[in-house]
Amino acid sequence: MDLKELYRDVILDHNKRPRNFGRLAPPAHFAHGHNPLCGDQLTVYATVDGEVVRDVAFEGSGCAISVASASLMTEAVKGRSRAEVERLYATVHELLTRADAPVTAELGKLAALSGVREFPARVKCASLCWHTLHAALAGTAAPVTTE
Numbered sequence: 001m002d003l004k005e006l007y008r009d010v011i012l013d014h015n016k017r018p019r020n021f022g023r024l025a026p027p028a029h030f031a032h033g034h035n036p037l038c039g040d041q042l043t044v045y046a047t048v049d050g051e052v053v054r055d056v057a058f059e060g061s062g063c064a065i066s067v068a069s070a071s072l073m074t075e076a077v078k079g080r081s082r083a084e085v086e087r088l089y090a091t092v093h094e095l096l097t098r099a100d101a102p103v104t105a106e107l108g109k110l111a112a113l114s115g116v117r118e119f120p121a122r123v124k125c126a127s128l129c130w131h132t133l134h135a136a137l138a139g140t141a142a143p144v145t146t147e
């Protein structure tokens with residue numbers, strides 16, 4: 001199996017069986033995200049203990065890439081500090097938007113999103129959950145959009 005097939009299988013698996021799908025009860029932070037290009041919406045919840053993001057969940061509907069990306073994100077950020085989550089957000093953003101961004105070990109399974117950069121119209125699908133998590137952690141009340 002080549003890398004492309006492996007990445008495709010990761011995306012398909014996380015779309016079919018999204019991890020951490022659902023809500024977290026208050027006092028979890030949460031934010032709503034919206035992709036105006038397609039109307040898809042996600043809500044991301046995060047429980048923070050001091051500087052550590054203990055738990056993350058999401059709900060909403062979207063395309064396969066947005067659901068898989070959110071599912072992969074929840075697995076990747078649990079247990080990390082806020083600062084590490086922000087760094088990972090920046091790394092994923094590079095991965096999605098720069099053709100020559102390296103696929104680093106830090107990305108783990110998130111590397112599966114590297115194929116998205118070949119489809120610029122889908123970058124917002126993959127980044128919606130990250131914008132929304134960022135807003136949840138920042139305590140932003142207004143819905144965020146990918147625009």
Ligand code: FES
Pocket residue numbers: 035038039040062063064065066124125128
């Ligand atoms: Fe709506 Fe991908 S088409 S988030």
